[in-house]
Amino acid sequence: MKVWEIGGRTGIEGLRMAERTDPVAGLGEICLRVTATGLNHRDLMVLRGDYGRDLPPHRIPLSDGVGVVEAVGEDVSQFQVGDRVIAPHFVNWIDGPYNYAIFAADLGVTADGWLAEKITLPASAAIRLPTEVDEQTAASLAVVAGTVWHAMVAFGAVEPGELVLAQGTGGVSIFALQLAKALGAEFAITSSSEEKLARAKEMGADYVINYRDRPDWAAAMLEQTEGRGADVVVDTLGFPALGETVAATAVNGRIGTLGALSGTPQATASASQGAMIGKNITIKGLASGSRAMTAAAVAVVAKHGIRNPVDRKFSFGDAPDAFHHLESGSHFGKILIRMD
Incomplete structure (x- = not known):
C-alpha cells in the first residue's frame, strides 16, 4: 500500500x-x-x-x-x-x-x-x-468534534441563550459555530475576510467581527453585543492574544484554550491576572477530547444534520x-x- x-x-x-x-x-x-x-x-x-x-x-x-x-x-x-x-x-x-x-x-x-x-x-x-x-x-x-465538545460542553457547560465566541474561520471555529447553534446558544466569530464573515453569518453566526478593520476586536464585539461578553470561548488564538480574549469574555466566563494561531504553544500569556480575577474567569488548557466526548458530539451532528x-x-x-x-x-x- x-x-x-x-x-x-x-x-x-x-x-x-x-x-x-x-x-x-x-x-x-x-x-x-x-x-x-x-x-x-x-x-x-x-x-x-x-x-x-x-x-x-x-x-x-x-x-x-x-x-x-x-x-x-x-x-x-x-x-x-x-x-x-x-x-x-x-x-x-x-x-x-x-x-x-x-x-x-x-x-x-x-x-x-x-x-x-x-x-x-x-x-x-x-x-x-x-x-x-x-x-x-x-x-x-473526530478532532474538531472531541475538541469543541470538550471546550464548549464538558468544560464550558454552555446553556441555551449563552454567547459562545470562536476566533477565525478554520475547522474548529466553524464546527463550534454549528454545534453552538444546535445547542441553542448564540455565537460570535472573528475573521479578516468579509466574505468569510458573510458565510459565517449565513450559517447562523449572530455577531461577526473583522479584526483587520478592528484590531481591537474585543471592543468591537462588545459594541455589537451592547456590552455583553462571551460566556464560553473556544480559544484558537492562544496566549499572545489572551489579553484581547479576556477582554471579550463575560463575568464568570469560561475560556477553553486549545490553539496557538497567534503565536506558538511556547508563548507567554498577554493577559493580566487582575483582568481574569476581576471577571472571575475560568481558563482551561485543552488537549482535544476523549472517545466519549467525540461520540457525544457525533450524536448531535447526526441529529441536527451538521455538515x-x-x-x-x-x-x-x-x-x-x-x-x-x-x-x-x-x-x-x-x-x-x-x-x-
Missing part, C-alpha cells in the same frame, strides 16, 4: 511517499480501508517540528480520517466488515479524566496516522458512524498541495485529502 511519511520534519517539503505492506488486524484491532482524511493545524505543526518530540521520519501523519472496516481482529465483536468508522486521535483516551499517558498513542504524532491507503485502529477507540453523517463531514470530524463545510479537496498523490493550502490560511472550514 501507499503511505505518506513526515520525513525529516523540515516542513511540507519533507513529506515523502512510501510503499508498505498492508497492515493486519491484531488482537482487539480493526483494519480499515481509508476513504478520506482531513487536515488540522496540528498536522502542519508536526511537519515543522513544532509538535511532538523525537518523531521518526517514517511516521505517517494526519489525526483525522474516515475508513471502512475490511477486517476485524480476534476478540472484536462490536464491528463488522463494511462499517464506516472514525476515531479520536488519542486512541487510548476512551473516557474519564485527561492524563499524560494518552500522548503515547496519538495518531499522526506518536502513532501512525490516517495518510495511508489502509490503517489499523484499536476497536475500543473506533466510533461507528450513523448514516446521517456524510463522508466529507466524517473525514474531518462540515469543505474548502477544497485534494487527491492522495497531491497531499503536499493540501498542506500548502492549509498553510496559506485562506481556507474556510476543512481541507480534505481523498483516496485516489
Whole structure:
C-alpha cells in the first residue's frame, strides 16, 4: 500500500511517499480501508517540528480520517466488515479524566496516522458512524468534534441563550459555530475576510467581527453585543492574544484554550491576572477530547444534520498541495485529502 511519511520534519517539503505492506488486524484491532482524511493545524505543526518530540521520519501523519472496516481482529465483536468508522486521535483516551499517558498513542504524532491507503485502529477507540453523517463531514470530524465538545460542553457547560465566541474561520471555529447553534446558544466569530464573515453569518453566526478593520476586536464585539461578553470561548488564538480574549469574555466566563494561531504553544500569556480575577474567569488548557466526548458530539451532528463545510479537496498523490493550502490560511472550514 501507499503511505505518506513526515520525513525529516523540515516542513511540507519533507513529506515523502512510501510503499508498505498492508497492515493486519491484531488482537482487539480493526483494519480499515481509508476513504478520506482531513487536515488540522496540528498536522502542519508536526511537519515543522513544532509538535511532538523525537518523531521518526517514517511516521505517517494526519489525526483525522474516515475508513471502512475490511477486517476485524480476534476478540472484536462490536464491528463488522463494511462499517464506516472514525476515531479520536488519542486512541487510548476512551473516557474519564485527561492524563499524560494518552500522548503515547496519538495518531499522526506518536502513532501512525490516517495518510495511508489502509490503517489499523484499536476497536475500543473506533466510533461507528450513523448514516446521517456524510463522508466529507466524517473525514474531518473526530478532532474538531472531541475538541469543541470538550471546550464548549464538558468544560464550558454552555446553556441555551449563552454567547459562545470562536476566533477565525478554520475547522474548529466553524464546527463550534454549528454545534453552538444546535445547542441553542448564540455565537460570535472573528475573521479578516468579509466574505468569510458573510458565510459565517449565513450559517447562523449572530455577531461577526473583522479584526483587520478592528484590531481591537474585543471592543468591537462588545459594541455589537451592547456590552455583553462571551460566556464560553473556544480559544484558537492562544496566549499572545489572551489579553484581547479576556477582554471579550463575560463575568464568570469560561475560556477553553486549545490553539496557538497567534503565536506558538511556547508563548507567554498577554493577559493580566487582575483582568481574569476581576471577571472571575475560568481558563482551561485543552488537549482535544476523549472517545466519549467525540461520540457525544457525533450524536448531535447526526441529529441536527451538521455538515462540515469543505474548502477544497485534494487527491492522495497531491497531499503536499493540501498542506500548502492549509498553510496559506485562506481556507474556510476543512481541507480534505481523498483516496485516489
